[in-house]
Amino acid sequence: MTRHPWAIQPLKVPPGSEVDFGVEIDNVDLEHLTDDEFTTIRDVLYHQHIVVFKNQQNLSPRAQYELTKRFDPDTDNYGHKSTTKYFRGLPCQPQVMLKGNGFLESYRGLENVTLRHPNHRQFHRDHLPEEKDLSWTRFYRWHIDAALYDSYPPKVTTLMAVQLPQGPPQTIQYDDGSGETLEASLAPTAFISGQKMFELLSAEDQEFVKTSRVEYAPHPYKWISKARALPTGLGLYTEGRELPDTELPPIDLSKIQILPMPWQNPVTGKLSLQIHPSCVRKIHRADGSVIDDLAQVRDIVYRLQRPAISPQHVYAHDWAEGDMILFNNQGVLHTVVGTLRPDQLRVFRQCNLAASEPPQGP
Numbered sequence: 001m002t003r004h005p006w007a008i009q010p011l012k013v014p015p016g017s018e019v020d021f022g023v024e025i026d027n028v029d030l031e032h033l034t035d036d037e038f039t040t041i042r043d044v045l046y047h048q049h050i051v052v053f054k055n056q057q058n059l060s061p062r063a064q065y066e067l068t069k070r071f072d073p074d075t076d077n078y079g080h081k082s083t084t085k086y087f088r089g090l091p092c093q094p095q096v097m098l099k100g101n102g103f104l105e106s107y108r109g110l111e112n113v114t115l116r117h118p119n120h121r122q123f124h125r126d127h128l129p130e131e132k133d134l135s136w137t138r139f140y141r142w143h144i145d146a147a148l149y150d151s152y153p154p155k156v157t158t159l160m161a162v163q164l165p166q167g168p169p170q171t172i173q174y175d176d177g178s179g180e181t182l183e184a185s186l187a188p189t190a191f192i193s194g195q196k197m198f199e200l201l202s203a204e205d206q207e208f209v210k211t212s213r214v215e216y217a218p219h220p221y222k223w224i225s226k227a228r229a230l231p232t233g234l235g236l237y238t239e240g241r242e243l244p245d246t247e248l249p250p251i252d253l254s255k256i257q258i259l260p261m262p263w264q265n266p267v268t269g270k271l272s273l274q275i276h277p278s279c280v281r282k283i284h285r286a287d288g289s290v291i292d293d294l295a296q297v298r299d300i301v302y303r304l305q306r307p308a309i310s311p312q313h314v315y316a317h318d319w320a321e322g323d324m325i326l327f328n329n330q331g332v333l334h335t336v337v338g339t340l341r342p343d344q345l346r347v348f349r350q351c352n353l354a355a356s357e358p359p360q361g362p
């Protein structure tokens, strides 16, 4: 078989965009990746944060898993301990999750699966008007892929579009008084650079984040299961809806995650501001003091993060079937976007593995 040279180019961004990360690569045989090729991909990833491999329709779940694992060979568990109604592991490769929207008769050993694309109505406090439901949309939930309790945030995530719905573009509304909006294709995945998020901070704030750590709540997703999000999807309102410890599963204090605010890129040494805005519970200061007022903690994190999700910094990937995105989960934040009807079929495969070691701080 003839092997064509890799074709690498920057991601396409709209006029006025200041997105300075990400490449797409065509002609990569991910099914039979050599060690040299992997070394190149790793280097490209840690400089670019996102790599979109084109035309990977035939990639096996095993090869997807193996690419993911190559970034952290000492780990083998999916990034979350339990699966949810939103995703199911494939029987042939349980660390690879099926996600998406709509009903699927069968896929790689799973039968009669109903998938649901998250919708802001299930998570945001305030909703878009009904009549705009399919023309406007929101960032659902900015996040890092991570359990944030009892396991470390995965180093990378791989996300592949198997099947996509067709439909008109949608306008992402920020609805936070900024007047900001972003035009996007139907149900893109949006990314921002944690490195840019760090670089946009004042010198004073950079010093603050370099010397502070964040503590995440135990069982954070259960803890926030009744809380409601801001319209930007960048964190939560503080209205007393978090579950008390007595309503959570037993808490093992040794499993609580206290992590640096910025994480260091293993190749470039640069810092990315990597805080999961919905799951954060406390801030530990350099002097040993702890900010544990939840509203204050969230206000601080929001002020640090909000500039970097303005439209000019967001890359909203317009998916094509066969796209396989590899992203630096310790260097970007991302979110589901878009509103789909139940009959709009969207099939994705996702894999990440709880890291074998904590992310490195400054």
Ligand SMILES: [Fe+2]
Binding pocket: 143, 144, 145, 334
């Ligand atoms: Fe994710």
